Structures are given as C-alpha cells and as structure tokens.
Amino acid sequence: MQEILVTQNLCKRYGNTLAVDNVSISVPQGSICGLVGKNGAGKTTLMRMLCGLVAPNQGSICLVPNQARTSTTVGAVVESPSLYQEFCAMDNLVCQCKLLGIPADKTYLEQTLELCGIGNTGAKKVKDFSLGMKQRLAIAMALVGKPQLLILDEPTNGLDPEGIHNMRNLFVELNQKLGISMLISSHILAELEKFATEFLFMHKGKIVAHVTQQKLAQITKKGLQFVVDNAENALPVVQNVGECSVDGNKITLFGEVDVTDVVVGLFNVGVRVLSVVSVGETLEDFFIRCVGGAL
16 A cells, blocks of 8 residues: 655654654555653644754654655644634635645635635634634635645644544545545544554654554454353354453444344344343553553
8 A cells, every 4th residue: 555654764852851762653545543642741832843843853654655855745734723813714825825835726725624624714803713613614714725634733633522423524524536645643542543544653752653444443353242042052153253251141242233133133043132241441441551551
C-alpha cells in the first residue's frame, strides 16, 4: 500500500528536553491514523513539525507520491483554531483562500460548509457559534485547499457526546467520500477506536507501537461472549462462524461477529442465548500495557 506521509529519524529538542525522539512513521494513503499518547508525549510537537510550523533538529518529512508539503496538500487544525470571530463562516473560508493564494470558488466553499454541517449559518458571526460549530468551521478551513492529508490535534476536545458523535461521522465521511487521509490525536480512545484504521502509540517522544485496526483486534482478542443453555449443541454452530473458545456454558467468538446470525443459528438447533457481552482489551487497555499508566 502506498504511503501518504513518511518520516525518517525525526527529532525536536527544546533546550535539554527531547520532545520528539527519532520518530520514523509511515501513514498509508486513504487511512485514518490515530495518534495516541499521554500529555507531554510529544504528539503536538510532532504534528507541528508535520505541518511545517516548527523545524526539526534532525530527520526528514516526505509526502508521497513525491510532493513538497504545501498548504494545499496538507490541511491542519493544531491546538486552538484561528478564526475570524467577527466574520461569518463563508467569509472565514474566503479569507483562508486569500491566505493560501487560491481562487475563492463559492460553490466549493458552500459545499464544504454543508459537508461540515454548518451550511445553514448564513450571516451569523463566528463569535456566536457553539464550540462544536467552531470546531467544524476550523475543519472546513483546513479543507479549503482540497488537501490530501488532514492533520487534527484533539479535534473533539470539549465537545459533548452528541458533538463527538457528529464529529466522528464527519471524519468517516471526509475519508470515504473525498478520500482524504487523516492523522488524528485524541484522548478519547473509546471514540478513536470506532473509526481509526491505524494506531500510533507515542511515549516520551518515541513511537512505541504502530498497529492496524485488524492487528489490534488480534492482539486484544476482542469478541463476543454468548452464555447459552446448551454449549454442546451450540458448538457446531459457532465453530462454523470463526475462532471460538468454550468455558462451561460460555462461548466466546473472536473478531467481527454478526450477533443476529449467531443467535438465529443457535435458535435453529434448539439452543437459547441467555446473554451476550463484549470481551477483550480496549484500545485504552492496550495503550496502558504499552506505556504503563493511564492517559
């Protein structure tokens, strides 16, 4: 698979502190890559280097295929978004076009606002936007140059559960509809686990693990545990579904499982399902195992 971003031996030092320590990563094109780490792990410093906001002391950053990093190949929201508070959403996007030196295509800008869920704000000033609306506008501004890669630093910070849910749907839509690759840092690991396709784990300036969503599922042995009234009769059914284990009347199926198909299959052989629960490590469990201690 072709990569959209590759770094080699990237380092950044502030005085005696090595904030980013010899980081070499590759982000596949078309992926949503989650960057996970404690506060102070070096995530924001890494993202600032990737965006060209700070220069590395050592190492290289390469966009593939063989493109220089520009404002129209990479879009980013790092730390607090800079918005024109007295302007409306559309005027913010027009200003962003001027800053990037590209034409302000009003049709595209309207589509971008609509895609980001703020297409109906009209002349409303940004200072009167909710936090979620401001976050969506910041992402819309990052999309103005039609980037191939979107870098987002804690984009759901401070949002309520509904806002987080809506933001997740937006990321998936941008990825699937527009083919935009993403690098997203987040402290809300349970949410990140729902949509990211790759995970980078950062600790004390180093990347300590890089796993795909599929590999993570294998490592953490995630699955569903079915409690049944007759495990012996149930076994032939579940063995046809996939990898499983049996402990008394508890049968665990690992990997992606269609609950309805399993329950119907068991019902057809006269087995009742008494309960179904999720089992296995979460992304947070795996992170703690990698680096020790909670976020």
